[in-house]
Amino acid sequence: MKRSFVLVIAAVALALTAVAAQAGCPTKGVKELTGAGATFPYPLYSKMFAEYVKACNVKVNYQSIGSGGGIRQLQELTVDFGASDGIMDEKQKAEARGGAALHLPTVAGAVAVVYNLPGVKRAELKLPPEVLADIYLKKIKTWSDARIKAANPGVNLPATDIAVVHRSDGSGTTYIFTNYLAKVSPEWKDKVGNATSVNWPGDVGGKGNEGVANSVQQIPGAVGYVELAYAKQNNMAWAQLRNKSGNYLEPSLDGAALAADQPNLPDNMEVMITDSPNAKAYPISGFTWLLVYENMKDDAKADAVAQLAWWMIHEGQQYALPLEYAPLKGPALKKAEALVKKIKANGKPVLN
Amino acid sequence: MQSEPQAIKRALGRTLIRSSAGKTRTRDARVINLGDRVFYIATRTLASCVILLALLLVGDLFRGAWESIGQFGLKFLIGTTWDPVARQFGTLPTIIGTLVKATIGLLLAVPISIGAALFITFYVPKWLRPIISYPIELLAGIPSIVFGLWGLFVMVPVIRVVQIWLKAHFGWFFLFDGPAVYGVGVLSGSVILAIMVVPIITAISRDILLTVPRLQIEGMLALGATKWEAIWKVALPYARVGLVGAVILGLGRAIGETMAVTMVGGNSFDLIHSLFDPVHSMASQIASEFTEATYSLYVSSLIYVGLVLFGITICISLLAQLLIWRLSKGKVAIFE
Numbered sequence: 001m002k003r004s005f006v007l008v009i010a011a012v013a014l015a016l017t018a019v020a021a022q023a024g025c026p027t028k029g030v031k032e033l034t035g036a037g038a039t040f041p042y043p044l045y046s047k048m049f050a051e052y053v054k055a056c057n058v059k060v061n062y063q064s065i066g067s068g069g070g071i072r073q074l075q076e077l078t079v080d081f082g083a084s085d086g087i088m089d090e091k092q093k094a095e096a097r098g099g100a101a102l103h104l105p106t107v108a109g110a111v112a113v114v115y116n117l118p119g120v121k122r123a124e125l126k127l128p129p130e131v132l133a134d135i136y137l138k139k140i141k142t143w144s145d146a147r148i149k150a151a152n153p154g155v156n157l158p159a160t161d162i163a164v165v166h167r168s169d170g171s172g173t174t175y176i177f178t179n180y181l182a183k184v185s186p187e188w189k190d191k192v193g194n195a196t197s198v199n200w201p202g203d204v205g206g207k208g209n210e211g212v213a214n215s216v217q218q219i220p221g222a223v224g225y226v227e228l229a230y231a232k233q234n235n236m237a238w239a240q241l242r243n244k245s246g247n248y249l250e251p252s253l254d255g256a257a258l259a260a261d262q263p264n265l266p267d268n269m270e271v272m273i274t275d276s277p278n279a280k281a282y283p284i285s286g287f288t289w290l291l292v293y294e295n296m297k298d299d300a301k302a303d304a305v306a307q308l309a310w311w312m313i314h315e316g317q318q319y320a321l322p323l324e325y326a327p328l329k330g331p332a333l334k335k336a337e338a339l340v341k342k343i344k345a346n347g348k349p350v351l352n
Numbered sequence: 353m354q355s356e357p358q359a360i361k362r363a364l365g366r367t368l369i370r371s372s373a374g375k376t377r378t379r380d381a382r383v384i385n386l387g388d389r390v391f392y393i394a395t396r397t398l399a400s401c402v403i404l405l406a407l408l409l410v411g412d413l414f415r416g417a418w419e420s421i422g423q424f425g426l427k428f429l430i431g432t433t434w435d436p437v438a439r440q441f442g443t444l445p446t447i448i449g450t451l452v453k454a455t456i457g458l459l460l461a462v463p464i465s466i467g468a469a470l471f472i473t474f475y476v477p478k479w480l481r482p483i484i485s486y487p488i489e490l491l492a493g494i495p496s497i498v499f500g501l502w503g504l505f506v507m508v509p510v511i512r513v514v515q516i517w518l519k520a521h522f523g524w525f526f527l528f529d530g531p532a533v534y535g536v537g538v539l540s541g542s543v544i545l546a547i548m549v550v551p552i553i554t555a556i557s558r559d560i561l562l563t564v565p566r567l568q569i570e571g572m573l574a575l576g577a578t579k580w581e582a583i584w585k586v587a588l589p590y591a592r593v594g595l596v597g598a599v600i601l602g603l604g605r606a607i608g609e610t611m612a613v614t615m616v617g618g619n620s621f622d623l624i625h626s627l628f629d630p631v632h633s634m635a636s637q638i639a640s641e642f643t644e645a646t647y648s649l650y651v652s653s654l655i656y657v658g659l660v661l662f663g664i665t666i667c668i669s670l671l672a673q674l675l676i677w678r679l680s681k682g683k684v685a686i687f688e
Binding site: 039065066067068069071086089091092161163168169170171172192193194195196197198199200203204205206207210211214215218219220221 | 433434435436437438504505508509512531533534535536614615618619620621630632636640641642643644645646647
């Protein structure tokens with residue numbers, strides 16, 4: 001009697017796991033999907049897709065060719081989904097041959113402002129937004145500038161010249177960083193602007209995170225910006241930044257996740273969460289998005305893409321934290337779910 | 353006195369001229385045998401493929417760059433602003449940066465390479481030659497990203513120290529009056545290019561110097577010339593066309609080099625004023641911005657940069673042809 005009871009339990013448990021394993025799997029026989037785009041989430045996506053093929057036996061080929069390339073390939077319908085660290089502008093949307101594209105956020109990330117000041121340790125330096133902008137505008141030229149000193153009483157700031165380091169390759173990191181500067185400094189918005197690659201007022205361009213990090217570590221008095229994960233792995237000194245509520249915060253994944261936790265997120269999630277109103281939000285944070293067409297002609301493909309997206313914002317999220325990405329939570333997750341449910345095949349929603 | 357290859361070339365030329373004129377006083381290439389005929393057609397087809405490919409490339413570059421050409425015209429070449437946000441593109445600083453880095457790189461590399469090649473060819477005992485040549489060929493096979501990372505982590509700190517010293521002692525000279533502390537910049541870019549082209553120029557120069565007839569050198573020595581005179585008056589004049597070719601190949605690599613130079617070049621879009629200023633180069637600019645170029649004028653402008661780079665390469669190779677032509681005329685005068 002007892003034995004059969006255990007068996008029943010086991011059978012039920014097995015059935016449950018089977019059901020769980022099925023959630024988020026395509027049901028219409030698609031065995032392969034292709035995507036292309038952003039390099040920033042690539043380590044996470046490749047982990048997710050490696051797990052997805054185990055869970056659902058669907059292979060996802062993802063080419064990390066950059067957000068610009070991802071958008072172009074989506075426009076040309078050469079991929080099933082694109083990926084981008086920036087929002088498509090009106091012109092890009094108009095050129096998309098498959099109609100309206102949805103921006104589905106998958107994770108958030110933070111950009112750290114790193115520096116090389118002998119004697120000034122990690123998080124000892126505090127930078128108000130307008131000071132950071134003026135440093136990058138080359139209006140503040142030395143570390144002993146009165147405005148930096150005013151924000152850092154008690155910190156021994158040398159009279160070293162500031163060497164400003166930026167990314168020389170087009171990148172989502174630059175997009176998020178310049179988006180923040182454009183929000184906090186009208187002059188930056190006017191003179192330089194917000195893009196994956198801009199006309200920098202100064203100094204040195206480094207190729208990739210490694211190029212920026214290396215220049216910052218080598219040049220005394222340098223300041224730069226890199227992805228949080230990269231700054232952590234290389235033990236770099238990063239600055240505390242003042243957010244919109246006036247709190248100074250170190251870059252962190254929690255801070256990035258909280259940046260997404262704000263009351264006025266739009267339903268389409270086409271929003272930059274830099275300079276978030278949340279009191280505990282780290283100000284230079286941003287989403288990375290999957291780009292998918294809202295209405296697809298191929299029924300089976302639409303189903304597969306929607307299931308994949310659903311899996312990525314649920315089961316897939318467990319891989320985010322270990323790889324230094326902030327998982328979706330709260331309102332951001334709810335809105336992302338609603339967006340995935342909007343995916344249609346010939347006008348009919350594929351998930352319910 | 354006439355060297356053997358030239359005699360063969362003349363004889364061949366005679367055959368071809370006559371056959372094309374339709375007169376078959378000597379044996380016509382077309383009727384020698386079927387195998388030759390087939391081989392001739394096959395090679396001709398393959399050769400036309402190469403030309404076709406080059407033409408297609410030019411056509412495609414023009415097509416891709418058309419939007420930008422329409423927008424900026426030739427002003428693109430003298431514009432000094434590269435601003436993807438304001439949709440304003442000009443590439444003069446990058447052209448200058450590329451040419452300056454390649455030129456300084458060659459100035460550093462050529463004496464080293466030719467010196468090394470002369471040493472390997474004329475001074476090293478035969479059994480030692482491969483032991484010295486092998487590492488040089490090995491250097492030529494190292495991927496440029498490895499040079500780049502090595503440059504960034506190992507070379508740039510050294511260059512920085514040198515730059516700071518130069519600025520402290522010779523800062524009054526405009527070439528040394530720049531941001532020495534950056535380390536990355538024109539000088540680092542040039543040095544890494546020099547290191548990368550040395551193996552190529554050395555390997556080719558060595559092979560060319562080895563073709564200098566031993567008898568001529570020995571004849572010179574027998575007449576009482578010193579080794580220096582034999583090299584200076586016989587070997588170098590004999591080999592100079594080939595040596596120029598080797599240098600041009602090195603220049604080609606230096607101008608088209610992408611990865612290493614972008615890692616140590618500083619990649620700024622401003623005009624350079626000193627040896628220490630950071631500056632972009634054309635090939636690395638295309639490589640680093642293409643992936644994130646999000647609108648068509650941007651992509652088109654990057655392709656335009658590619659077109660300009662192609663144009664510069666063609667100009668250089670034409671100049672090289674001219675130089676070789678003049679040199680070889682001189683050589684004929686010496687040897688006939």
